[in-house]
Amino acid sequence: MRRLSFVIPALVTAWSTLGSSSSPALLPDALVSRQLFEREHLSVGETVELSRSASGGAAKHFRIAGVYEPTPDPMRFAQERLELRVHLPDAEGLAASGPPGVPVTGINVQLRDAADAAGFASDVERRLPGVTARSTSASDDRVATFTVLDRFHLAIAIVTLLGSGAFLLALMVMLVDERRETVATLRLIGLTRARLVTQILIEGALIAGAGAAFGIVFAAAAEPAFNRFFQWRYDTALVFVRVTPAIAIRSVAFAVPVGLAASAVAGWTVLRRRTLLQVGR
């Protein structure tokens, strides 16, 4: 038999839909999170002692009925999910056996009409002072958190784009400069500046497009490894990276104009010179 000490908020995630234990003669059942199950080397059918107090006082016995994978929560991915679930009456009994406290910290309510949620929440708050009620669709800190993280990642992407844009420009200038004499020869045999600029722009767009496509393929190929690493690191089923069509389109939309701009500048550095000077005359 193991002795486990838990804080009561963890127990209050007890599910109330399953009802109480099937028979008073049997020990009440508990479901254990996979993380807790593995860390404590528990086994299904094993009996454990649960207590609200750190000293293990006033403990109650439970039988481990099974293991569950906690719903991945991006707000809690860095925290160990050491949790277990018991029937609500058993959780209340456990709370009553310890120091006095509030046995239930949350009640989920399903309304007949979801559109009434805001009105219902304000009605509950007015009728029950001390109780906080809010609609599940109301904006909360989670939305704000991920909006901020998205803004942070975008800022990093912009800086990376600026750096790579400068490098791309340097490379394009060098590549076009290398073909200075060829460009001059083409001008001498009659090709217009506009045609040469178009050719350079097409080349730049092709290079940028191919680079962006390679980047997307590389990101998609690296996605499973990246996810597996972080899922292992944080012991969670959460998906950290997902290359979606929207992200792919966004990266192409950034990369191709940068490539075109670099090509245009590089082309201009060559074509602005006099043709005869470029062939050494």
Add this chain to the structure above:
Amino acid sequence: MIRRAIALAWLRVRREKGRTILGVAGITAIGALLFDMLLLGNGLLVSFRERLDRSGFDVRVIASESAVIAGPPIERVTAKTAILRRAPSIAAVQRVRLGSADVEGVQAAHHVTVAGVDPDALVPWSMIDGTFPSVGGPPAAIVINRNMSRVFHLMVGSRLVLEGRCGAALHPLPLQAQVSGIAAFQNDATDALTAASSYAAVAALCGESDSDRADMLLIRSNAAAGGADAAAAAARAALPDLHVLTNEQIVERFSRIEFSYFRQLSSVLTAVTLFFGLLLVAVLLTVSVNQQLGEMAALRALGLSRGRVMAGVLCESALLIGIGGTAAIPIGGMLSIWLDHILRSLPGIPADARFFVFTARALAIHAALLVAGAVLAALYPMRLVAVLPIAETLRREVVS
């Protein structure tokens, strides 16, 4: 030889001003990002440690393993506080009871968090205006943060009524209070509404005047009697049922769990940025060397040793990365202010927390990575120069 190699590299770099400026600009941008990721790696922890130390307490006692207050309260806290105060390694003990409340007649976005403490012990906040009297009301004396002052239009001397939203009682009696001071509270989020009053007042606010419990005990150690470790050991011996954490242990736990996302992100982005920068500099140098193979062969034919020409390429790489990497430090510093501003808008982040903190260690790692980057980026172009067939290259140059 090194001076000559540097001089040769400098001449080559100066001759191609345009591409040098572009290359340096690219390295500056990538280097600034690299520098920021190094600042981010430890920034939150350094900032967190500073804030913990500033509070004046170096040991915390709570009833659960969690480093944040999420567990059951500490029962019979008066007796426990008295036991701790007798330990020679402990200079001061403060009990903290947390409750929440609304201000009567005013709708606010959040509830007010109210901390109850012993007014005659060391308090975990800094007074900005007014005082926190050791003898309480009625009305109960409370100190409030600037947000409360602004949102509820309160100042020192203002009266208010708090309606408790804590404890087991459904309808605790409203608490008559008077603002005695405005304070800066540790760990206050930018939009937090925080107040503090006496322990008894907060117990009454939650409808539990007869209870003897607290959410946390704060301990200031006696430096002359062994410091935080000795105080923590004394607290563990006296209260074996509770969990005792020094500031050092809290920082260590947060670095391992709560703050690990930013550390991982910083490590991944550092590696990616470094690889990216390395690749780009190597490509830039390789293209540059390929364009100047004829000149290299001519220099070799004139008598310059292979080592000197190779050293010239290495110095060119070092110059590009050195100039760009140095410029990256002030640019990175400015960029970190912007990135810090973005991240500090995360909900619940303490107003004085910083994600990017300059440390000598970060600067040293930045320099070491750039030096390693300069060497690695130059390896392939140096090899091109080393195996250059002089006669064949010169002939090809003349024929073309």
